[in-house]
Amino acid sequence: MEATEEYDIIKKTVYRLWKKAKQQMQMGEPAIMEGKIKGYNHSDKLILDEEKVGILSTLERSSIRKIAHKLSVSKSTLGRVQFESMHNVVHVDEKWFYMTKSSDRYYLLPDEDEPYRACKSKRFITKVMFMCVVSRPVFGLDGQTKFDGKLGIFPFTEVVAAKRKSKNRLKSTLETKPIQSVNKSVMRDSIIHRIVPAIKAKWPEWASKEIYIQQDNATPHINGLDTEFEAVAKSDGFKIHLNCQPLNSPDTNILDLGFFRAIQTLQHEKPYNSVDTLLENVCSSYAELSPQTLNRVFLSLQACLTQIMAFRGGNNYKVPHINKDNWKELWDYPMHWMWMRSL
Known part of the structure; x- marks a missing residue:
């Protein structure tokens, strides 16, 4: 009723x-x-045949006109190709989070003293690298969150014993230290023993178990043919692939597109005086961000993908402002396809 x-x-x-x-x-x-209303559904929808497109050379895919000619379809039909909304794509990326900024601004009353900050040198501020893992959130018909898309944020740190005695702690006291050199071995260990298990533990039971992890092209990253990775990725009913984002395309990664900035904004609002408190603040800031915030960044990503196609694969465009707050229906209801206009 x-x-x-x-x-x-x-x-x-x-x-x-x-x-x-x-x-x-x-x-x-x-x-x-x-809906069953006449005209609500398009009878001329075209499912993109990725195999046929993959056979085409990059020159044959330099414009919508060329692709349409090679696929024997009209430009308007190709413009209505269905693009997946990336619910089975996991974005991973690393970022340095600093203990403090090299410079900051404060608004003080006339009788207030400037805040005191202790730091050995602003050129060598304590920092920790984090690996962040997110996927697109899923919302039910009632607008409630079914899957928040936040799979984890993992610091590259190690616990070591203090070599010397100081006024702050005794010798051999265990301390958390950042790993300054994140090489391929460290990255492989993080992917296999932290990221993949987190995906398997938090992935919704009703979602597809074929998952694509997207990473950038940094040298320490492993590829999808790594034997240790394949052994873990293709177990427990999962089929996880490891892909790299397109070259010279920084706007194709959710984290660089805006999510890292949102975490950093919250992190700098919290006090800290050690590496442990820095870890706590970054992780708590990550947890505080709502699924709606993450979904808005995915909407920005889809808008950037449209611009990349319009500029024939180039990145000489401005990130579009699409007034995402007016797109409330895109996160109140499960969106499974995104329509792209004819270019």
Whole structure:
């Protein structure tokens, strides 16, 4: 009765939609409700054949006109190709988080003293590298979060015994120290023993188990053919792939596009005086960010992908302002496809 009154529909329609949703969920699929109004669905939808596109050379894919000619479809039809909303893509990236800024601004009352900051040198501020792992959040029909997309944030640190005695601690006291050199061995250990287990532990049961981890092209990163990675990635019913983002495309990574900045903004609002408190502040800032904030960055990513296609793979564009707050329906309801306009 509540649904009929809220959405102004009859009981029969509610029963039909609920029955269809339960069938989809039992099959392990997201619940998708489609309207029956004539003209609501497009009969000329084209599913992009990735194999055919992959055969084309980069020159043959330099414009929509060329791709449409090679695929024997019209430009307008190609412009309506369905693009996945990346619900099975996991973005990973590293970032240095600093104990303090080299310079900062404070607004003080006339009788207040300037805040005191102790630091050996502003050129050598204590910093810790973190590996952040996120995926696209999933929301139910009622707007409630079914999956927040936050899979973890992991610091590159080690616990070592103090070599000397000081006024702050005794010799051999265990201290948390940042790993200054994150090489391929350290990266492999993080991917295999921290990131992949976190994905398996937090991944929704109803979601696809074929997952694509996207990373940048940094030298310490391992590739998807690493034998140790493959042994872990293709177990427990999962099929995890490791891909690199396109070259010279910084806007194709969610974390660099805005999520790291959101974490850093919250982190600098909290006091800290040691590496341990820095770890706590970064992790708590990561936990405080809402799934809606993460989803907004995914909307920015999709807008950037549109611009990349419009500029024929180039990055000489400005990140578009799309007024994401007016796109509330995109996170109130599960979005499984994104329509791209004809270029």
